Structures are given as C-alpha cells and as structure tokens.
Amino acid sequence: MEITILGLPQSGKTTVFNAVTRGNAQVSAYSNKPNIGVAKVPDERLVLLSDLFKPERTVQAEVTYTDLPVAPQGLGKTQGISGEYLNMLQRSDALVLVIRDFEDPSVPSFGDSVDSEADLNTMFYELVFSDLEIVGRRIDKLESNKKGLKAQQLDEANYELEFLSKLKQKLEEGVGLWDYEYTDKDMKLLSGFQLLTVKPLIVVINIGEENIGNETIIEDKLSGSFSKSKIITTCISGKTEMDLSQMDEDEEKEFRDSLGLQTESGLNRMLRLSYGALDLISFITVGEDEVRAWPITKGTSALKASGKIHSDLERGFIRAEVISYEDMKECQTLAIARERGLLRQEGKDYIVGDGEIMHVLFNV
Ligand SMILES: Nc1nc2c(ncn2[C@@H]2O[C@H](COP(=O)(O)OP(=O)(O)OP(=O)(O)O)[C@@H](O)[C@H]2O)c(=O)[nH]1
Ligand SMILES: [Mg+2]
Structure with a gap:
C-alpha cells in the first residue's frame, strides 16, 4: 500500500x-x-x-x-x-x-501571503481539473469509437458514457468525486481510470x-x-x-x-x-520471538490473512485460534484465555477483526 x-x-x-x-x-x-x-x-x-x-x-x-x-x-x-x-x-x-x-x-x-484556505482550494481545483481532463478524454474516445460497435458493445459504451457524463458534471461544478455514490459496476469502470478525487x-x-x-x-x-x-x-x-x-x-x-x-x-x-x-486493519501475532502487527484489508478471511504471514500457512491452513485484544489484555496469558474459553477456534472463512490476536494451525 x-x-x-x-x-x-x-x-x-x-x-x-x-x-x-x-x-x-x-x-x-x-x-x-x-x-x-x-x-x-x-x-x-x-x-x-x-x-x-x-x-x-x-x-x-x-x-x-x-x-x-x-x-x-x-x-x-x-x-x-x-x-x-x-x-x-x-x-x-x-x-x-x-x-x-x-x-x-x-x-x-x-501567494502574496500565507493563506491555507486559498492554498487548499487551489490544490482541490488542481485535482478536480486533472480528473476532468481524464474523464473528458475518455468521453471523446468513446464517442468517436461508437460508430463501428455492435449492439451489445454499444449498450456498454452508452452505459459508460452516461456514467462519465455524471462524473463530468460533478467535476465541472468544482467538487471532486469523493462522495459520489458508485454502484459495483461503476466501481469496476472507475478502477481503470485512476481518478485522483x-x-x-x-x-x-x-x-x-x-x-x-x-x-x-x-x-x-x-x-x-x-x-x-x-x-x-x-x-x-x-x-x-x-x-x-x-x-x-x-x-x-x-x-x-x-x-x-x-x-x-x-x-x-x-x-x-x-x-x-487505506481501509487497512491489523491482526496481531504473538510469541517469544516476535509480537507483530500485520496489515490486512477490512473483510479479509482467516485463510487470506494467514497467507500474509507465509504462503505455507495459507496452503496448509487447518484452523486459527483467535482472541480479541481486549480479552487478551484481561487474561494476560494464553493459558488463562484458553481456560476461560476465550481463545476461539475459527475456520478459513472467518473474517478477521482489527486487533485480533491470531495463531494459525497448519500442516504442509
Ligand atoms: N517554521 C517552519 N518552517 C517549516 C515548517 N515546515 C517546513 N518548513 C520550512 O519550509 C521550507 C520548505 O520545506 P520543505 O519540507 O522542503 O517543503 P517542500 O514542500 O518539500 O518543498 P519543495 O519540495 O521544494 O516544493 C524549509 O525551509 C523548511 O524548513 C514548519 O512547520 N515551520
Ligand atoms: Mg520537497
């Protein structure tokens, strides 16, 4: 990241x-x-x-x-x-x-003097203008390619054109696209453009x-x-x-x-x-050699998270032992946590939470 x-x-x-x-x-x-x-x-x-x-x-x-x-x-x-x-x-x-x-x-x-508000606006406009250029170029390209398209491709192109026109309008109003509500399909289209706002x-x-x-x-x-x-x-x-x-x-x-x-x-x-x-959270591994935070995107499964540590762990994943940070803090040792049943056993689809302490059991 x-x-x-x-x-x-x-x-x-x-x-x-x-x-x-x-x-x-x-x-x-x-x-x-x-x-x-x-x-x-x-x-x-x-x-x-x-x-x-x-x-x-x-x-x-x-x-x-x-x-x-x-x-x-x-x-x-x-x-x-x-x-x-x-x-x-x-x-x-x-x-x-x-x-x-x-x-x-x-x-x-x-400028003539230090003016943070003016500088901020200046930079916002820079980002907005840059996006406007990219969107405008894409619209022109789509328009000029439309002639030779077959029905289905034409539908796709028209969908994209409509979407881009909405973005263009927002940008022309001088506001960025930070708060625009995107559908999943929009997001897919959007990922190709790398717009700054x-x-x-x-x-x-x-x-x-x-x-x-x-x-x-x-x-x-x-x-x-x-x-x-x-x-x-x-x-x-x-x-x-x-x-x-x-x-x-x-x-x-x-x-x-x-x-x-x-x-x-x-x-x-x-x-x-x-x-x-960046939508990142951390899960934590603990041990005598190392206490370590691992960045994962929100919504990552235990299986994928274990792959961050080592590909062997993902390949040979059996299950994960998981405890929340708060519970760990309370128990002080893993032995006590286990005794109190706070060390949960989770499977590969488990969605790992922020700050959770995870130990992966695996076999390769
Ligand atoms: N008094 C004060 N001076 C600062 C501060 N931040 C940066 N400076 C000074 O401002 C000058 C420019 O800082 P830089 O960090 O080089 O700024 P920059 O944005 O990287 O500059 P360029 O890369 O040349 O565009 C330096 O002389 C810094 O010492 C601050 O918080 N207070
Ligand atoms: Mg610099």
Whole structure:
C-alpha cells in the first residue's frame, strides 16, 4: 500500500515526509527524484502485548510514503496535473496533501501571503481539473469509437458514457468525486481510470510551532468547507515533528512533554488515519520471538490473512485460534484465555477483526 505526499511548492512536503518516515531526506533541496520511505504505524496494543510476551522484537505495520519532487511548472495555476507527476499520483492508494499554515519570512509563500484556505482550494481545483481532463478524454474516445460497435458493445459504451457524463458534471461544478455514490459496476469502470478525487485524501495542515495547542480550532476552520467522508483533515507542526522524529525515544518524550503536545501526537494521528483511509486493519501475532502487527484489508478471511504471514500457512491452513485484544489484555496469558474459553477456534472463512490476536494451525 502506498501513499503519496503532494502539495504546493515549499509547503513542507519533505519535512512531513521526514517526520513520517523518520528519514533524513534533504529539506528544501531542489531534487527531482521522489523520496520513498517506510512509516511505522503506531499501535499501542503492540506495546502492551510486548510487555506480556517479552518478545525478542516487536514489529509494527508499515506503509510506504512517497514525497514527490518539486511540483512541475504550472502546479497551483489550475492547469491540471499531467505527465509523470500525474502517473505517480495515479499509482498511489491514497494521497496526503500538505497545506502550509506556518509563517516564516525566510520561506517564500505561494501567494502574496500565507493563506491555507486559498492554498487548499487551489490544490482541490488542481485535482478536480486533472480528473476532468481524464474523464473528458475518455468521453471523446468513446464517442468517436461508437460508430463501428455492435449492439451489445454499444449498450456498454452508452452505459459508460452516461456514467462519465455524471462524473463530468460533478467535476465541472468544482467538487471532486469523493462522495459520489458508485454502484459495483461503476466501481469496476472507475478502477481503470485512476481518478485522483476518488482516492482517500488526508489533508495535513502544516502549522507553525506557535500554533501548537490550537490544532482543533484550525482543523475545524479548514474542514468546514468540505465535509466529505473520504477526506480527513489533521494538523501537524511539520518542523517540530521532524525534529522530534530524529531524537531517541526518551529524549523525544521529554521534549514532547515540555512542549505540551497532545497525548497523541499529530503525527501518530496522521499515520493512524492514513492507515484507516487505506481501509487497512491489523491482526496481531504473538510469541517469544516476535509480537507483530500485520496489515490486512477490512473483510479479509482467516485463510487470506494467514497467507500474509507465509504462503505455507495459507496452503496448509487447518484452523486459527483467535482472541480479541481486549480479552487478551484481561487474561494476560494464553493459558488463562484458553481456560476461560476465550481463545476461539475459527475456520478459513472467518473474517478477521482489527486487533485480533491470531495463531494459525497448519500442516504442509
Ligand atoms: N517554521 C517552519 N518552517 C517549516 C515548517 N515546515 C517546513 N518548513 C520550512 O519550509 C521550507 C520548505 O520545506 P520543505 O519540507 O522542503 O517543503 P517542500 O514542500 O518539500 O518543498 P519543495 O519540495 O521544494 O516544493 C524549509 O525551509 C523548511 O524548513 C514548519 O512547520 N515551520
Ligand atoms: Mg520537497
């Protein structure tokens, strides 16, 4: 699963990328290669389970982030997004849009002054225009190919044309396709187009250090204009989080406390929200060697989930022993859980839930 970070020039994309991946990509260097890094998804359940099982290692779920290089000429000037830049956005499963909301005279602002609301609208329009282009091209192509079609193909083409016209209308109204209600057939058609305003979007408002503590007010102000189910808004102080991400754990905690940062850092919240936006949940395996979170899409069966661990487990799957995180926390040991009958036996079609601890019995 991949998330791509985009935004206007100098909005803090690379800074956010570094904070998320604990990486050291050069901030503000005009490089034309994307930065690619892995972010570990925070999960307090792993902390408690590691306390119980004292494993050799604890492994968090991971998501890949890409920080796109300097926006191509025209980005932010409502000319739509195109070329390789567009391809990269289309390939990703979700988008993180970084919006500048920090004052810093040494960093030139995109407009006359720092205006997060205007920047957000600008970027929304960029995404909408880019989709409008794609939809428009597809409509033209279908129209011009219609002549030679046989009856059934013509029906299909007409269905698609009707669907695309509805999308086009929405886009022309300036709203994205985030909240459009799609039928299963629509979804199938849609998957071929890789439209940007269909992908989950996480808007990250990059606030200045001086606004730490005002996150809720800022979020409410900006998200009011687009309450859409597939768009999530969150504030982070990019620069602070980047500095914090370079520290060791104790130092980071001390610094966080001294800043009076929220109990859950904006960064963790962003990582958690992005994970959810990808429709991912985690199941957990426990043992002396390893306590580990495994990402699966919501609705995954025990059989498919076991295949994430190893293909042998899927091939030779017998059954799974499953316990909820809450029950595990209560029982403290698997022996007690078993005694109390809380370790359930589940078959291959069982739909694995978030945070469930699973042990797969198999035979190959
Ligand atoms: N004061 C302050 N400065 C920031 C913050 N975030 C980023 N900056 C600064 O803004 C400048 C641009 O940050 P980058 O992270 O390179 O921004 P970018 O969007 O990746 O820039 P390009 O890739 O060049 O478009 C750098 O000098 C950062 O140090 C912040 O939260 N507060
Ligand atoms: Mg950058």
